Amino acid sequence: MATTIHGVADDRLELSIRLGASHLGIDPYEYRRKVEAGLKWCSLDQDWEPRERFGPNVNRADGLHTSCRESHRDYARAAMAKLRKRRAS
DSSP states (O other): OOBOGGGOBHHHHHHHHHHHHHHHTSOHHHHHHHHHTTEEEETTTTEEEEGGGEEEOTTSTTSEEEEEHHHHHHHHHHHHHHHHHHHHO
């Protein structure tokens, strides 16, 4: 089976592009252009980021986490601070 964009198989690629574009409310062609340009949607920032900013996740088709490292770190720190505050009360 041939692969095209970032290791996603051809038969699943079109479906992935249509679903991703629909989820973000953009045109599939615009979505494809961004992915081919090396960008990925950060689920926490709600913005496009370079793929290099995402950590690995072997359970995802593209092999990357859904949020960039910086956003994930900030989210985790905020969650831990909230937990510490709750435990201290």
